Amino acid sequence: xxxxPRVGVYICxxxxxxxxxxxxxxxxxxxxxxxxxxxxxxxxxxxxxxGQVLIKNDIAELNLxxxxxxxxxPLMHEPTFRxxxxxxxxxxxxxxxxxxxxxxSWVHPGGPNTTLKAMQLVASAVAKATHLEPLEVxxxxxxxxxxxxxxxxxxxxxxxxxxxxxxxVTLVERSSQLGGHAAQLYRTFPTLESVVDLLNPVICQxxxxxxxxxxxxxxxxxxxxxxGNFKVKVRRGExxxxxxxxxxxxxxxxxxxxxxxxxxxxxxVYPQVITTLDFERLAAEGxxxxxxQPKRVVFIQCVGSRDQSLGNPxxxxxxxxxxxxxxxxxxxxxxxxEVSVFYIDVRAFGKNFEEFYDLTREEGVIYRRxxxxxxxxxxxxVVVRAEDTLLxxxxxxxxxxxxxxxxxxxxxxxxxxxxxxxxxxxxxxxxLEAHPKLRPVDTAMAGLFLAGCCQGPxxxxxxISQARAAASAALIPLMRGQVPxxxxxSYVDEELCAGCGQCAQMCAFSALALHPLRGVxxxxxxxxxxxGACAAACPSGAINVHHFTFEQFIAxxxxxxxxxxxxxxxxxxxxxxxxx
Amino acid sequence: xxxxxxxxxxxxxxxxxxxxxxxxxxxxxxxxxxxLNPRSLIYRLLISGNGFDxxxxxxxxxxTTCATCFSxxxxxxxxxxxxxxxxxxxxxxxxxxxxxxxxxxxxxxHGNPLTMPREDxxxxxxxxxxxxxxxxxxxxxxxxxxxxxxxxxxxxxxAIVSLLQGSGLDFGILxxxxxxxxxxxxxxGELGLFEMMVEENQETLKSLxxxxxxxxxxxxxxxxxxxxxxNGFQVQHYTQVMAGxxxxxxxxxxxxxxxxxxxxxxxxxxKHNGVFDEPRKVLKGIPGLTLVEMDxxxxxxxxxxxxxxxxxxxxxxxxxxxxxxxxxxxxxxGAQVLATACPFCLLTLEEAVKHLNAEGQMRVMxxxxxxxQAL
Numbered sequence: 011x012x013x014x015p016r017v018g019v020y021i022c023x024x025x026x027x028x029x030x031x032x033x034x035x036x037x038x039x040x041x042x043x044x045x046x047x048x049x050x051x052x053x054x055x056x057x058x059x060x061g062q063v064l065i066k067n068d069i070a071e072l073n074l075x076x077x078x079x080x081x082x083x084p085l086m087h088e089p090t091f092r093x094x095x096x097x098x099x100x101x102x103x104x105x106x107x108x109x110x111x112x113x114x115s116w117v118h119p120g121g122p123n124t125t126l127k128a129m130q131l132v133a134s135a136v137a138k139a140t141h142l143e144p145l146e147v148x149x150x151x152x153x154x155x156x157x158x159x160x161x162x163x164x165x166x167x168x169x170x171x172x173x174x175x176x177x178x179v180t181l182v183e184r185s186s187q188l189g190g191h192a193a194q195l196y197r198t199f200p201t202l203e204s205v206v207d208l209l210n211p212v213i214c215q216x217x218x219x220x221x222x223x224x225x226x227x228x229x230x231x232x233x234x235x236x237x238g239n240f241k242v243k244v245r246r247g248e249x250x251x252x253x254x255x256x257x258x259x260x261x262x263x264x265x266x267x268x269x270x271x272x273x274x275x276x277x278x279v280y281p282q283v284i285t286t287l288d289f290e291r292l293a294a295e296g297x298x299x300x301x302x303q304p305k306r307v308v309f310i311q312c313v314g315s316r317d318q319s320l321g322n323p324x325x326x327x328x329x330x331x332x333x334x335x336x337x338x339x340x341x342x343x344x345x346x347x348e349v350s351v352f353y354i355d356v357r358a359f360g361k362n363f364e365e366f367y368d369l370t371r372e373e374g375v376i377y378r379r380x381x382x383x384x385x386x387x388x389x390x391x392v393v394v395r396a397e398d399t400l401l402x403x404x405x406x407x408x409x410x411x412x413x414x415x416x417x418x419x420x421x422x423x424x425x426x427x428x429x430x431x432x433x434x435x436x437x438x439x440x441x442l443e444a445h446p447k448l449r450p451v452d453t454a455m456a457g458l459f460l461a462g463c464c465q466g467p468x469x470x471x472x473x474i475s476q477a478r479a480a481a482s483a484a485l486i487p488l489m490r491g492q493v494p495x496x497x498x499x500s501y502v503d504e505e506l507c508a509g510c511g512q513c514a515q516m517c518a519f520s521a522l523a524l525h526p527l528r529g530v531x532x533x534x535x536x537x538x539x540x541x542g543a544c545a546a547a548c549p550s551g552a553i554n555v556h557h558f559t560f561e562q563f564i565a566x567x568x569x570x571x572x573x574x575x576x577x578x579x580x581x582x583x584x585x586x587x588x589x590x
Numbered sequence: 591x592x593x594x595x596x597x598x599x600x601x602x603x604x605x606x607x608x609x610x611x612x613x614x615x616x617x618x619x620x621x622x623x624x625x626l627n628p629r630s631l632i633y634r635l636l637i638s639g640n641g642f643d644x645x646x647x648x649x650x651x652x653x654t655t656c657a658t659c660f661s662x663x664x665x666x667x668x669x670x671x672x673x674x675x676x677x678x679x680x681x682x683x684x685x686x687x688x689x690x691x692x693x694x695x696x697x698x699x700h701g702n703p704l705t706m707p708r709e710d711x712x713x714x715x716x717x718x719x720x721x722x723x724x725x726x727x728x729x730x731x732x733x734x735x736x737x738x739x740x741x742x743x744x745x746x747x748x749a750i751v752s753l754l755q756g757s758g759l760d761f762g763i764l765x766x767x768x769x770x771x772x773x774x775x776x777x778x779g780e781l782g783l784f785e786m787m788v789e790e791n792q793e794t795l796k797s798l799x800x801x802x803x804x805x806x807x808x809x810x811x812x813x814x815x816x817x818x819x820x821n822g823f824q825v826q827h828y829t830q831v832m833a834g835x836x837x838x839x840x841x842x843x844x845x846x847x848x849x850x851x852x853x854x855x856x857x858x859x860x861k862h863n864g865v866f867d868e869p870r871k872v873l874k875g876i877p878g879l880t881l882v883e884m885d886x887x888x889x890x891x892x893x894x895x896x897x898x899x900x901x902x903x904x905x906x907x908x909x910x911x912x913x914x915x916x917x918x919x920x921x922x923x924g925a926q927v928l929a930t931a932c933p934f935c936l937l938t939l940e941e942a943v944k945h946l947n948a949e950g951q952m953r954v955m956x957x958x959x960x961x962x963q964a965l
Contacts, residue, residue: 273889274617274662316609317664354611383617383662387885397612397621402630404621 015046015140018074022056022081031120032128040129046140062094069098076139080108080132101144108135137569141562145497152238152256152487162190164462164477165261166212171481173221177488181224188213196290199335200366236536237457238493257457257484264463267314267416274384282392285416286332304410307340308394309333309351315417324438326417326467330357333415337375350376418467440466451480459484498557499538504530506552513544596635596642603672607665608632614659614669619893623907625649628659628669652905655777655898657861677779689902701769702735712765714744723762730803731761735770736933737806743933749958757841773813778899804831808858808932829931833868836875843964846878852925855891856932869931876964882923892916896934913942931957
């Protein structure tokens with residue numbers, strides 16, 4: 011039986027987002043004339059319930075077998091409309107989207123050319139729709155266990171949450187102790203609580219939990235598989251253990267900026283110059299320098315942060331409050347001391363932070379605007395040389411103790427871990443989340459989640475929030491017990507494949523392998539993410555990607571470049587008239 | 591009125607990156623004693639809208655171009671280059687100090703800023719036999735203006751020649767053909783003249799087939815390395831050449847130099863170009879010599895106030911001289927010799943020792959002079 015496309019086209023106004031610049035009625039009128047199109051409508055909000063009902067009714071009444079919605083980005087509403095057509099009995103892959111908002115109405119002024127472009131995009135989408143094929147969405151079972159990499163505050167909290175939900179957790183920590191950097195901290199901000207009192211109960215719960223296996227001095231050395239079924243190798247001493255887990259949570263933490271990279275500040279040269287991390291230990295043991303209580307203490311902010319000369323352009327986000335906390339601790343412990351803080355901007359953005367900063371100044375901590383340029387020696391003391399930018403004068407402040415507010419940097423092994431887990435990194439070097447707003451704990455790899463400072467600098471409360479969010483996200487596949495597998499994956503035409511393996515070299519997901527007997531490449535459809543790199547690399551055109559086949563692409567392009575029905579605008583002028 | 595288009599200036603110099611942290615001014619050795627405030631200058635340019643009046647900003651001529659400001663800047667802003675460019679606005683209107691005018695004119699006419707005759711440029715050779723680069727040599731020794739003409743620095747030049755001839759290094763000089771590198775001309779804001787000199791000098795070097803060269807002065811070294819277009823020739827400072835020769839044992843010292851020595855990092859060798867170790871390597875290779883470091887060494891070295899054209903300008907506050915502060919720091923180490931590797935540093939520091947009546951305690955020497963004594 012010959013397939014006859016019966017396409018329904020739906021033009022969305024998106025309120026006035028599209029309708030104010032695109033003549034939606036004209037686009038609908040144009041769409042009706044396209045080959046294969048049975049019906050075209052325009053409506054205020056296609057994504058609304060009545061909008062979706064329009065589509066469903068047409069599918070039933072007009073016997074549509076393909077649907078095109080011209081609205082926003084597929085990232086926004088492709089899942090919505092796929093569900094709509096599936097609800098009406100169509101295969102979800104029989105749906106195609108034309109983005110006439112982000113790619114048209116939002117980026118062009120109103121006028122005939124903008125409407126013309128919307129028409130072209132619709133024509134292109136219709137051309138593809140007539141070549142679409144139904145695809146099968148498969149489900150694979152999920153191993154009911156999780157791996158958490160990193161035993162800091164983030165990893166501990168995430169492990170607890172996943173284990174409490176009833177799943178087995180393996181927590182792998184490289185060092186000999188759990189607790190991470192938090193274990194080196196003395197008090198918190200903005201509440202001045204003991205960090206040990208917060209952290210130790212969590213560590214104890216993790217250690218005693220029947221469903222958590224915490225492995226210290228252990229390292230993940232290999233990760234294979236896919237969401238729901240990761241195969242992981244963990245080395246501990248001489249032994250290598252193999253695990254099967256459904257989800258992986260990465261909480262590998264950060265490194266403290268090495269202040270020796272700022273030689274002008276004399277860290278590692280002058281005993282009077284320490285870092286905020288050094289100060290935490292000092293605060294616990296008693297604030298002394300060379301066996302004496304310091305009379306004058308100077309704090310310096312932004313050491314290693316907001317610094318493009320070092321390749322750390324970002325703000326480390328915690329140092330302002332760490333400094334305020336430590337300055338207060340000095341004033342409280344040594345009431346005779348003179349404490350000043352040199353800053354560029356005080357970033358007290360969190361809940362109760364500004365109030366904490368107010369209290370810090372009320373306790374006598376002097377804030378001076380300007381970031382010191384260098385520290386030199388004078389007798390028993392060191393001299394901080396800076397400009398007080400509010401005075402507009404260079405100043406020299408003699409000090410017995412200088413505390414450098416060192417920022418957070420990505421761990422030195424971030425690159426290696428990224429390679430192991432196929433994680434992307436953002437420009438600042440930390441791991442990259444899937445979307446900064448909508449998917450902050452997910453990664454581009456399904457089943458892999460991020461928590462804590464491995465994704466960027468954070469304080470303890472943000473770390474805990476993110477850890478719990480990542481645990482919840484990881485629990486979605488674990489609790490559902492099965493995961494859908496993307497159907498738009500690549501496939502090999504074995505008649506054309508020579509087994510050269512160039513596709514496997516391009517594949518970032520290890521989804522292609524040489525068949526040992528047939529001598530051709532095969533695709534693991536569960537690992538394949540449908541990116542198409544293999545199809546582009548294949549010298550003999552043997553690889554295609556379902557839902558993005560060469561045939562479908564060519565139909566789309568043909569509709570754009572030589573569609574007889576549609577003139578391409580040759581110049582931006584008023585006299586371009588749409589010929590329908 | 592000396593108006594500049596500040597909007598364009600801010601764009602060209604990337605000043606919008608500035609977050610007003612004050613690291614430039616906090617480290618600036620001139621900010622302590624003059625009105626020069628790089629941070630505030632940038633702020634004024636940023637808020638000035640379309641036009642900025644340079645009238646009365648005499649402090650722009652205080653800058654020694656020591657590189658502290660931009661080496662400390664976390665946002666990769668270069669206040670020093672901004673100052674040089676602003677000087678250019680004065681130069682364009684011909685509104686410069688008579689000394690500067692003389693130096694610039696002399697460079698144009700005689701190929702040196704010292705008003706010395708061009709034909710006397712190789713007079714320092716005296717009874718020595720030095721190969722001309724025209725005979726072909728592996729290295730060109732680019733001597734420089736002050737090392738060619740200044741009687742005190744000529745000794746350094748002769749020491750370098752003796753040392754390197756002893757090591758068997760194949761090098762030649764340009765002799766009277768040598769022309770000023772233009773470093774100070776550029777820093778005084780005369781960019782047009784500088785570009786002309788770059789063209790002339792490149793032509794000379796190209797016609798002689800020079801591929802490797804070394805200099806006496808860190809200033810010439812920096813100009814050829816960073817201010818000239820990248821054109822395939824490799825330039826080193828003479829201390830780098832010597833450190834290399836020591837490594838291959840082509841150069842070795844036999845006589846002990848039984849003195850404690852402190853080393854002053856010249857700005858154009860250290861902060862500008864990161865050459866901190868090679869001069870120390872040469873000093874440490876001398877038997878009997880004890881190297882003691884000042885607190886402010888390497889990246890923190892205090893400028894001697896001789897750079898950025900300041901050899902021709904007293905500055906707005908000649909009372910407190912950085913060179914004297916520096917000599918005091920050197921004296922604190924208890925060293926008998928204050929070593930350096932720059933003709934300008936040598937002259938300013940030596941004068942400061944005289945001013946402080948410290949000639950009995952401390953001698954200022956170039957590394958080459960010390961090395962020659964140990965040969």
